[in-house]
Amino acid sequence: MIIVMNGSATDAEIAAVVARIEAQGLMAHVSRGSERTVIGAVGQERGLEPAWFESMPGVARALRVVSDYRIVSREAQPEDSMVRIGDVAFGGAAPAWLGGCGHDWTRETLSAAAARIKAAGGRLLFAGRGGHDNPYRYRPMGAADLAALSEVAAEHGLVAVAELRDLRLLDVYLELQLGGLLLPPHCLRQVELLREVGRINKPVILQRNNRVRLGEWLLAAEHVAVGGNHRIILCDCGSEGEAAGLDVGELACLRRETHLPVMVAPVAAGGANSAPILAASALLAGACGVLMEMDAADMLNLQAVLEAMRGAASLRHAHG
Amino acid sequence: MIIVMNGSATDAEIAAVVARIEAQGLMAHVSRGSERTVIGAVGQERGLEPAWFESMPGVARALRVVSDYRIVSREAQPEDSMVRIGDVAFGGAAPAWLGGCGHDWTRETLSAAAARIKAAGGRLLFAGRGGHDNPYRYRPMGAADLAALSEVAAEHGLVAVAELRDLRLLDVYLELQLGGLLLPPHCLRQVELLREVGRINKPVILQRNNRVRLGEWLLAAEHVAVGGNHRIILCDCGSEGEAAGLDVGELACLRRETHLPVMVAPVAAGGANSAPILAASALLAGACGVLMEMDAADMLNLQAVLEAMRGAASLRHAHG
Amino acid sequence: MIIVMNGSATDAEIAAVVARIEAQGLMAHVSRGSERTVIGAVGQERGLEPAWFESMPGVARALRVVSDYRIVSREAQPEDSMVRIGDVAFGGAAPAWLGGCGHDWTRETLSAAAARIKAAGGRLLFAGRGGHDNPYRYRPMGAADLAALSEVAAEHGLVAVAELRDLRLLDVYLELQLGGLLLPPHCLRQVELLREVGRINKPVILQRNNRVRLGEWLLAAEHVAVGGNHRIILCDCGSEGEAAGLDVGELACLRRETHLPVMVAPVAAGGANSAPILAASALLAGACGVLMEMDAADMLNLQAVLEAMRGAASLRHAHG
Amino acid sequence: MIIVMNGSATDAEIAAVVARIEAQGLMAHVSRGSERTVIGAVGQERGLEPAWFESMPGVARALRVVSDYRIVSREAQPEDSMVRIGDVAFGGAAPAWLGGCGHDWTRETLSAAAARIKAAGGRLLFAGRGGHDNPYRYRPMGAADLAALSEVAAEHGLVAVAELRDLRLLDVYLELQLGGLLLPPHCLRQVELLREVGRINKPVILQRNNRVRLGEWLLAAEHVAVGGNHRIILCDCGSEGEAAGLDVGELACLRRETHLPVMVAPVAAGGANSAPILAASALLAGACGVLMEMDAADMLNLQAVLEAMRGAASLRHAHG
Structure with a gap:
């Protein structure tokens, strides 16, 4: 999951997001850009909900990297099913x-x-x-x-x-x-x-x-x-x-x-x-x-x- | 219900709509305008479905005059419910x-x-x-x-x-x-x-x-x-x-x-x-x-x- | 144009709609159903606007019978253009x-x-x-x-x-x-x-x-x-x-x-x-x-x- | 900008995205997750278009981190305008x-x-x-x-x-x-x-x-x-x-x-x-x-x- 912070997000707000990611057993990668900080949650992200992060102070958006559907996706099985x-x-x-x-x-x-x-x-x-x-x-x-x-x-x-x-x-x-x-x-x-x-x-x-x-x-x-x-x-x-x-x-x-x-x-x-x-x-x-x-x-x-x-x-x- | 015919609807198509209305026990009023004929179905229209008429040849549109909801409508009961x-x-x-x-x-x-x-x-x-x-x-x-x-x-x-x-x-x-x-x-x-x-x-x-x-x-x-x-x-x-x-x-x-x-x-x-x-x-x-x-x-x-x-x-x- | 009145529309409200239709040079046909009164405006309806009627007291809906587009419609010219x-x-x-x-x-x-x-x-x-x-x-x-x-x-x-x-x-x-x-x-x-x-x-x-x-x-x-x-x-x-x-x-x-x-x-x-x-x-x-x-x-x-x-x-x- | 690759994206496809980012004068950060690779473009991203990347092979999605509007955003000016x-x-x-x-x-x-x-x-x-x-x-x-x-x-x-x-x-x-x-x-x-x-x-x-x-x-x-x-x-x-x-x-x-x-x-x-x-x-x-x-x-x-x-x-x- 990727969490994009607001431009005005504080260090404490960033730390809170990192803590929440780690509490779920994933690793957090913090990347500070010129205008915004982006945090990546690396690991089994299907257990996470974007809504958890989007309600936290300083968070602009959270979005899944993987799709919510696994078994039925073309990535899981490239050939057509019959x-x-x-x-x-x-x-x-x-x-x-x-x-x-x-x-x-x-x-x-x-x-x-x-x-x-x-x-x-x-x-x-x-x-x-x-x-x-x-x-x-x-x-x-x-x-x-x-x-x-x-x-x-x-x-x-x-x-x-x-x-x-x-x-x-x-x-x-x-x-x-x-x-x-x-x-x-x-x-x-x-x-x-x-x-x-x-x-x-x-x-x-x-x-x-x-x-x-x-x-x-x-x-x-x-x-x-x-x-x-x-x-x-x-x-x-x-x-x-x-x-x-x-x-x-x-x-x-x-x-x-x-x-x-x-x-x-x-x-x-x-x-x-x-x-x-x-x-x-x-x-x-x-x-x-x-x-x-x-x-x-x-x-x-x-x-x-x-x-x-x-x-x-x-x-x-x-x-x- | 009101049934609006296409401009090119034939007399036979109009007659078929009238027959269908009457078969349901309602009365049909045919009104021929300069460009289109409009047919009104007068009576208990809640038993009719617009789709019945819209699939008939020559029909442009059919629409209910009364709402589909009767008990909950403001018309049925003007004062607020509690x-x-x-x-x-x-x-x-x-x-x-x-x-x-x-x-x-x-x-x-x-x-x-x-x-x-x-x-x-x-x-x-x-x-x-x-x-x-x-x-x-x-x-x-x-x-x-x-x-x-x-x-x-x-x-x-x-x-x-x-x-x-x-x-x-x-x-x-x-x-x-x-x-x-x-x-x-x-x-x-x-x-x-x-x-x-x-x-x-x-x-x-x-x-x-x-x-x-x-x-x-x-x-x-x-x-x-x-x-x-x-x-x-x-x-x-x-x-x-x-x-x-x-x-x-x-x-x-x-x-x-x-x-x-x-x-x-x-x-x-x-x-x-x-x-x-x-x-x-x-x-x-x-x-x-x-x-x-x-x-x-x-x-x-x-x-x-x-x-x-x-x-x-x-x-x-x-x-x- | 067809004007559908509310179930509770008064005779005065119906008369006002009729007057407005006639003031535009069209004829009004009043049809009283069991639940609602429907008024048809017969004549050159392209000069009328549904909004004129929908803002009048007692009116539920007004709708055109003919389409707003005349020249480009299939009714006006049945064969395909090139x-x-x-x-x-x-x-x-x-x-x-x-x-x-x-x-x-x-x-x-x-x-x-x-x-x-x-x-x-x-x-x-x-x-x-x-x-x-x-x-x-x-x-x-x-x-x-x-x-x-x-x-x-x-x-x-x-x-x-x-x-x-x-x-x-x-x-x-x-x-x-x-x-x-x-x-x-x-x-x-x-x-x-x-x-x-x-x-x-x-x-x-x-x-x-x-x-x-x-x-x-x-x-x-x-x-x-x-x-x-x-x-x-x-x-x-x-x-x-x-x-x-x-x-x-x-x-x-x-x-x-x-x-x-x-x-x-x-x-x-x-x-x-x-x-x-x-x-x-x-x-x-x-x-x-x-x-x-x-x-x-x-x-x-x-x-x-x-x-x-x-x-x-x-x-x-x-x-x- | 963040570019999310498909799960099946090849190294060559990833390299092509990186090259395109660098050609625009930004830096690319590649982050390989368990299911997908995510590439961040760090720098003046307003010059980039998501569509450029989304049409490249192996790319699932590209999305801006900053908003497209700068002057009118609350981030640019926290107090209300008059x-x-x-x-x-x-x-x-x-x-x-x-x-x-x-x-x-x-x-x-x-x-x-x-x-x-x-x-x-x-x-x-x-x-x-x-x-x-x-x-x-x-x-x-x-x-x-x-x-x-x-x-x-x-x-x-x-x-x-x-x-x-x-x-x-x-x-x-x-x-x-x-x-x-x-x-x-x-x-x-x-x-x-x-x-x-x-x-x-x-x-x-x-x-x-x-x-x-x-x-x-x-x-x-x-x-x-x-x-x-x-x-x-x-x-x-x-x-x-x-x-x-x-x-x-x-x-x-x-x-x-x-x-x-x-x-x-x-x-x-x-x-x-x-x-x-x-x-x-x-x-x-x-x-x-x-x-x-x-x-x-x-x-x-x-x-x-x-x-x-x-x-x-x-x-x-x-x-x-």
Whole structure:
């Protein structure tokens, strides 16, 4: 950690910072510049908090030298990770995808989506209950929904992936032998949930939208990983609300930071019409796959997305 | 709800929107302007979703006329609400406060904070375990922490208020007979938690930071309220991260939107040094009280905050 | 315009809104719903300001039905526009590009960039003086810089495009017979500059970064267009600062809103390394071309970007 | 400057960074930690740009140790500055204020505002032409407006302060002998304008809204100050658009960073109704004064604001 002192910091204030560093078992290097003094804390800095120093008199800023995420960082593992859900590889040579319903589905509409997925060569089916914002239309994902998803998937020979928001349902998930879990964006700060997911041996998709910063996303992944579950796939849902969007520059940036496979959800990010171009753009920028919301109202053209994905994959292959 | 069509919308597209409105049991009013057609849906619009219409061909925008929150809105109840925790009234004539530890406390440091609160005339003690970001310093609020809080509060004759993040602990909370619950900002989108809190008869403090929009905050309050628990206090924690801040303009705006009492957390928003001026500014702008984090490192001057609060209250009294 | 009244609005407040609408020569349609009254102003609403109504008692919100931009909107002209700089068509079948130096260039480094552009088949050269943030390294684009750009372009048989920030230099620009102008993002709110640019008959590139909202960008374009200059190209520079990024979802969204050609600046958005994938992704999402900053420190691989662009163009061609 | 290398940085990459630092005349200190190497550049770092290093291979981040603003920083001058416009002191013991019209005024409405200001004991009158967003209602501040402001101010015995957006009008400003200039928020990145204002000996008010970061605001002030004009007053206009707001926490933060006087514009930030409480809150948080927009539609209660200001000032006096 590096602690930058104010220009007017006194010797006593500097000494106090040094003492605090040493009390934590690290070594302090004091470097006096022309305008400011900079103190480096050398050693296992992950045990330190910048906030400890920033509240001390005379300190201007404290900042970590190492990232807060260790297991999921590209520095820890230079080569890309691959995570399988069922027999579908996320992070392999070919782009992967899963389809399903994220909002207002019934057993019938989910079954129709499953049939379309199967016909298109897909092997994974997900279901969730998004859109919890309206207090007068609250409809959580319950045990019956999980059972329905599990049955519909089995009927079509697909592997089920279920959204998880409520810790209390984790046992039901495990009993149903689902192929994977999907955590929606607002769950990335539910540390208790992340830690529990870290203890089970199931692939988990961590969704994110543009209100979650890259660093927060990776921290959430690290919370899962420290429990032992390294089967993590990141899924970018882009912008929520009015300004639909999907940032491929951030995606490229993220790929430099982590070895985890990254997929995108183009329907959430830009609507059904934009899905083919967003999917292709994201694959070009390094995404490993696509999650497709097929809720009835969205009228997604599945074939168009898959074609665009194939085109992008061949282009990526051709240009390295 | 109002649906604005594109300038190039066809009659068939307009008719489809009208049909969808009528299928939901509302009446449609079509108004053709010089450039665009506008369709009003008259009736119980809370059952409609703007997204249903925005995905239809020819639709430019759909927007609610009524707010999504009904019980907590100022329109529903013009006069201010008052919520008591123990015998402390939030929303009454005098400013209220609670103190405690939000981060790295032990039984000893919490007890020291309780003694300071008691000496300053306070009657409420809270405890939480914030700062979950670091995966290598994870320390959740567990049953033992709750028991410790409960005991320390009893020893000093204070009423305990506990942070709640983990739904699975709700039973322990109820057994311990705590005076109130406090939900941190990231829990405002954990609808399952909000709905459970809505079923119990305990005052609940809903914290928010600058990453939560006012409308989202009020929606979270509505989720609690629909369950029957109207004992809700809003608490603004200001900006998180580098740009410390507390927006008193938003606070005034919020007071126009809701009758719920609003308090602020000036230490979270601006650090211990800024706490007196932030507390006084917030009271002037209509806040009903203050939550004071007294974690050791922050070295909060409790007396200075209370004096500033008294001054602000008398100024507010003098100027209506 | 639509004016939504508060639930508690009185008849007198409603009448006052109606009177104000009629005083502006429009007709008012009053629609009383179960919870709120909504008033529509029918007629030439572009002369009205929402703020006029939102400051009146009893008014909850006022919002335009038509967009603030008329000339540049897709509604006004459904087919794509094409704008030529020299003989390079932006918005045609083939992707277009220009290269140059945006920051710390000398006559020598600019000349080197020009040679590389020429060798790669390019026909346009731009130069600017970005990076004005540091008060101790201030270096504006002056008349001598413009002359240098003009000469270097002529020496290599390229058409010059110059950044314009300072209204006082407009005469110099016109004398030098440059091929086009480029306005950096922070100039989009300099209305005086936009209006002057609207009076000349030169192609103008309006740059934008992620701190400018889509609506503001289009308003700036409309300010240029109302003066009579419709030769406008939009150029997205993505995110500035730490979080490099380029949002292809917004790009698709923008293409639905406007008929103007949209290009991107992938080096500004994501650095030289990411430029090929960002350029290809943006072309797939509907961009018409690319602006490449070739400042020495960035070490851009021009060939890699052009190859990626060709690949994306053929993919777009294949998939419609 | 501190340069943090990637964990996988090679010796050659480290050497290249050292060479670049030394080529700029600074000394490099290399500190090898357990996970990363950190290089400090000791000497006159204001000549360096972080971007130079961040584009080099093996570099994770580069960051300044000293701030980019020198003259306006609190470190450079610990005691508060005071700036006079006419005989009104901004930054003195008593709160200061100026009133006027910022949008759609005529000579008559401006004169009416001037009469109200005079009657309330005010001594300064400003005028501007905000609201340039609508291309179909464009109305810039021209020479005739400046003359009208000058005359109206003289008629009422007030000192005139005029908004400046257009560099070409600077000569008119100087001829009219105005008491001060006011630059609206979007001009903070118009460096050419800031530099010119830095050469004249007139007090200048630099406005800012919530889309300008504190650091950018101070950089703009530094651009003015390097030219020799240190008579700078900062004026916070709060949030623009829907989310009205004024952040008193940021204000306190800003006061720690700079010795310049800071005022607020509560009408812009929260509307006429909220102006008294926002003004009082801001004074408590360290603001030196208030700018009051008195455009007709806003119906500002001037006396209520002044009373609230007096109350806040006495409270601040009482509590130090």
